[in-house]
Amino acid sequence: xxxxxxxxxxxxxxxxxxxxxxxxxxxxxxxxxxxxxxxxxxxxxxxxxxxxxxxxxxxxxxxxxxxxxxxxxxxxxxxxxxxxxxxxxxxxxxxxxxxxxxxxxxxxxxxxxxxxxxxxxxxxxxxxxxxxxxxxxxxxxxxxxxxxxxxxxxxxxxxxxxxxxxxxxxxxxxxxxxxxxxxxxxxxxxxxxxxxxxxxxxxxxxxxxxxxxxxxxxxxxxxxxxxxxxxxxxxxx
Amino acid sequence: xxxxxxxxxxxxxxxxxxxxxxxxxxxxxxxxxxxxxxxxxxxxxxxxxxxxxxxxxxxxxxxxxxxxxxxxxxxxxxxxxxxxxxxxxxxxxxxxxxxxxxxxxxxxxxxxxxxxxxxxxxxxxxxxxxxxxxxxxxxxxxxxxxxxxxxxxxxxxxxxxxxxxxxxxxxxxxxxxxxxxxxxxxxxxxxxxxxxxxxxxxxxxxxxxxxxxxxxxxxxxxx
Numbered sequence: 001x002x003x004x005x006x007x008x009x010x011x012x013x014x015x016x017x018x019x020x021x022x023x024x025x026x027x028x029x030x031x032x033x034x035x036x037x038x039x040x041x042x043x044x045x046x047x048x049x050x051x052x053x054x055x056x057x058x059x060x061x062x063x064x065x066x067x068x069x070x071x072x073x074x075x076x077x078x079x080x081x082x083x084x085x086x087x088x089x090x091x092x093x094x095x096x097x098x099x100x101x102x103x104x105x106x107x108x109x110x111x112x113x114x115x116x117x118x119x120x121x122x123x124x125x126x127x128x129x130x131x132x133x134x135x136x137x138x139x140x141x142x143x144x145x146x147x148x149x150x151x152x153x154x155x156x157x158x159x160x161x162x163x164x165x166x167x168x169x170x171x172x173x174x175x176x177x178x179x180x181x182x183x184x185x186x187x188x189x190x191x192x193x194x195x196x197x198x199x200x201x202x203x204x205x206x207x208x209x210x211x212x213x214x215x216x217x218x219x220x221x222x223x224x225x226x227x228x229x230x231x232x233x234x235x236x237x
Numbered sequence: 238x239x240x241x242x243x244x245x246x247x248x249x250x251x252x253x254x255x256x257x258x259x260x261x262x263x264x265x266x267x268x269x270x271x272x273x274x275x276x277x278x279x280x281x282x283x284x285x286x287x288x289x290x291x292x293x294x295x296x297x298x299x300x301x302x303x304x305x306x307x308x309x310x311x312x313x314x315x316x317x318x319x320x321x322x323x324x325x326x327x328x329x330x331x332x333x334x335x336x337x338x339x340x341x342x343x344x345x346x347x348x349x350x351x352x353x354x355x356x357x358x359x360x361x362x363x364x365x366x367x368x369x370x371x372x373x374x375x376x377x378x379x380x381x382x383x384x385x386x387x388x389x390x391x392x393x394x395x396x397x398x399x400x401x402x403x404x405x406x407x408x409x410x411x412x413x414x415x416x417x418x419x420x421x422x423x424x425x426x427x428x429x430x431x432x433x434x435x436x437x438x439x440x441x442x443x444x445x446x447x448x449x450x451x452x453x454x455x456x457x458x459x460x
Contacts, residue, residue: 067403077427171299198309
């Protein structure tokens with residue numbers, strides 16, 4: 001039975017591995033999209049004018065309140081409808097489809113960003129006000145305060161939360177398989193269809209996801225310990 | 238507009254399936270989570286070890302894999318097909334409930350463990366001094382305080398579960414997301430359908446959040 005997992009034309013090992021690579025690629029890109037969207041949203045919530053604050057609040061409330069799968073379907077149908085309509089404006093009558101990869105990254109990134117925004121906002125608020133006052137008193141300008149004072153400290157507070165967002169983002173990539181992107185779940189499905197061995201392939205997929213989440217958890221813990229260097233422990237910690 | 242009106246009955250019956258999935262898996266999940274949390278807190282490693290492994294495995298893998306392992310994977314074995322569980326494992330509905338239950342129980346057990354451990358030891362000492370036996374102490378002293386402690390976190394878990402039920406659509410179940418998707422694929426206004434489905438999900442979350450807030454207030458008043 002294990003020869004089904006072998007590398008090459010007879011086994012599914014190479015397809016599964018390629019799927020795992022695709023999963024990681026979608027997860028990393030979606031996470032980056034989420035970090036950018038989350039940072040901008042947090043900034044809008046903390047210091048934006050009222051309409052931006054309102055927009056940011058709607059984004060985080062709505063996206064965190066609906067299933068990620070619904071966001072994927074919305075972007076899939078909505079995005080394809082939009083490009084088909086635009087192609088029609090240019091005289092093209094057929095149906096146009098966006099690449100599943102792009103839709104997947106955008107959809108998972110949108111969800112990731114809504115959760116990242118809340119983590120980043122909390123972390124920025126956790127930086128003591130005195131630090132910023134002291135920086136201003138020293139005559140630092142805004143960008144320097146951001147770079148030297150706010151971001152390094154906020155990042156330390158944000159790390160555990162951002163680690164959770166990463167784990168969630170990684171798991172959410174499984175949902176992109178519904179729009180037939182050839183990531184790990186989709187490859188396992190194809191392998192199951194042709195071999196009738198669902199248990200073997202989904203167990204393999206589960207173990208690969210387990211390895212990914214466990215290794216990245218170790219990575220975030222290590223980063224957390226590094227970020228805590230030189231920080232005085234309080235009595236309770 | 239006509240399209241929306243004609244789609245509404247299917248969406249609402251999908252929402253009803255969603256509510257059923259949420260209710261079943263939260264109820265069963267809470268019972269299982271309580272047992273697992275007690276096992277996690279056991280001084281006996283033979284009890285705490287497997288419980289910790291269960292929590293680790295279900296929290297470290299995506300729910301979709303768990304669902305597919307149960308729905309597609311279990312039926313591969315003759316022993317399963319001939320067992321008394323087969324009438325359940327054959328049905329997407331029950332497979333979804335089993336996967337959701339096992340998944341939420343792992344997260345909830347971890348939340349509950351924290352809540353139980355947060356009960357001040359003086360409370361337990363006092364209960365013992367009054368001669369309460371273990372079961373009574375758990376029911377009257379530890380669990381009520383633990384539940385009050387974990388209610389906000391458990392509220393989040395409930396909202397996560399509402400969203401998690403959408404995965405049941407991948408195994409042919411016509412819950413809210415599945416219904417919206419099916420109508421969307423033969424409609425000219427697919428986006429509107431997902432917006433309506435999203436609004437229904439938000440309404441469900443709002444109700445849960447209100448219930449949690451009401452529960453918090455009630456428990457605070459009792460304290």
